[in-house]
Amino acid sequence: MQVQRIGSVDYQAAWDQQRQLHARVTAGELDAAVLLLEHPPVYTAGKRTEAHERPSDGTPVVDVDRGGKITFHGPGQLVGYPIVRLPAHVYVVDYVRRVEEALIAACADLDLRCGRVRGRSGVWLAAEAGRPERKVAAIGVRVARGVTMHGFSLNADVDLAWYDAIVPCGIADAGVTSLSAELGRRVSVDEAADLVEPHLRRLLGWEPYDRTADVPIAKPVGIPVLSPPTG
Amino acid sequence: MIPDELYYTPEHEWIRVDSRGEDDGAVVTIGITDFAQDALGDIVYVSLPEPGETLAQGASVGELESTKSVSDLYAPLAGSVLARNEQLDQAPELVNSDPYGEGWLLRIELESETGLSDLLDAQGYQAQVAS
Numbered sequence: 001m002q003v004q005r006i007g008s009v010d011y012q013a014a015w016d017q018q019r020q021l022h023a024r025v026t027a028g029e030l031d032a033a034v035l036l037l038e039h040p041p042v043y044t045a046g047k048r049t050e051a052h053e054r055p056s057d058g059t060p061v062v063d064v065d066r067g068g069k070i071t072f073h074g075p076g077q078l079v080g081y082p083i084v085r086l087p088a089h090v091y092v093v094d095y096v097r098r099v100e101e102a103l104i105a106a107c108a109d110l111d112l113r114c115g116r117v118r119g120r121s122g123v124w125l126a127a128e129a130g131r132p133e134r135k136v137a138a139i140g141v142r143v144a145r146g147v148t149m150h151g152f153s154l155n156a157d158v159d160l161a162w163y164d165a166i167v168p169c170g171i172a173d174a175g176v177t178s179l180s181a182e183l184g185r186r187v188s189v190d191e192a193a194d195l196v197e198p199h200l201r202r203l204l205g206w207e208p209y210d211r212t213a214d215v216p217i218a219k220p221v222g223i224p225v226l227s228p229p230t231g
Numbered sequence: 232m233i234p235d236e237l238y239y240t241p242e243h244e245w246i247r248v249d250s251r252g253e254d255d256g257a258v259v260t261i262g263i264t265d266f267a268q269d270a271l272g273d274i275v276y277v278s279l280p281e282p283g284e285t286l287a288q289g290a291s292v293g294e295l296e297s298t299k300s301v302s303d304l305y306a307p308l309a310g311s312v313l314a315r316n317e318q319l320d321q322a323p324e325l326v327n328s329d330p331y332g333e334g335w336l337l338r339i340e341l342e343s344e345t346g347l348s349d350l351l352d353a354q355g356y357q358a359q360v361a362s
Contacts, residue, residue: 046296046301047276047296047301048275048276048296065301066300066301067296067297067298067299067300067301068298068299088243088270089242089243089302089303090242090243090263090266090267090270090271090302091270092270092271092272092297092299092300092302093269093270093271093272093297093299094270095300096272096299096300119273119298120298121298121299139299140300141299141300141301142300142301142302143300143301143302143303144291144302144303145303
């Protein structure tokens with residue numbers, strides 16, 4: 001698997017590069033490729049994104065052909081685009097779980113415990129001490145001719161204020177976080193890439209692996225209506 | 232679960248022959264298999280061609296979107312679309328819950344019946360899924 005670290009690349013230019021690699025993998029000229037990069041600030045929206053989830057301030061959004069809803073890419077975020085042939089073109093769940101597992105393993109290398117949340121994509125930290133569950137990595141994929149494109153984004157030390165303008169991935173009641181925010185020290189995109197790359201190589205080699213346990217969703221805190229008066 | 236009475240493609244689609252053509256072409260219904268719906272994940276959006284559209288065999292004709300991904304749908308045979316399952320606009324999860332029934336995708340009038348003999352039968356498809 002060829003892994004290319006291409007620095008900071010404009011979203012559209014990187015999308016073109018993805019399509020070229022996708023055509024080569026589809027044609028059998030190339031086995032598999034992964035682009036690791038950063039984007040200048042950009043919002044991208046999957047087709048199912050609803051109007052109220054878009055930026056309220058009129059910031060431009062690129063409409064894209066991946067799964068998932070709206071998300072943000074920008075400086076301080078590691079973006080990864082694995083262009084790989086699936087063993088069968090329908091093995092989407094298995095593929096996405098493998099990418100998630102690579103990201104979970106990279107977080108574990110930093111002593112950060114993460115997992116999946118049932119019914120949502122991405123990598124999450126469990127709710128704790130009054131904080132909701134929060135997402136540190138997002139996933140949105142397209143499979144065409146049995147070959148993947150688009151991929152994941154992992155927040156290393158991205159400015160989280162960028163997420164205030166949108167409803168990330170259409171989930172209003174959950175947070176977004178970064179490795180730096182969780183660890184209380186700066187984790188650069190390069191450091192994150194160094195950690196993610198070997199796990200991606202391992203998991204996209206399609207060997208069996210042990211799945212990390214799911215993160216439980218915190219129950220909403222309700223106010224009992226019929227509680228007896230106290231005191 | 233692989234019903235005996237259907238035809239299959241290596242792309243995990245099923246084809247049911249509804250009527251053999253005499254004056255007109257044969258009419259088939261297509262969908263994705265139970266194996267495919269499980270491997271694709273929870274379907275949240277289905278995009279299908281409209282009635283009257285012509286499909287070339289093997290061409291990408293629609294999209295199935297799960298919580299994780301967007302995947303192409305391929306035309307298993309050449310023909311023209313007679314109907315698409317409009318119920319899926321409101322209830323795409325039928326593809327997961329009833330892939331061989333309420334979760335059907337398209338009804339197609341075939342250009343010719345010859346392509347049918349190239350499809351897999353239940354046994355052939357079972358062998359592929361097991362491999």
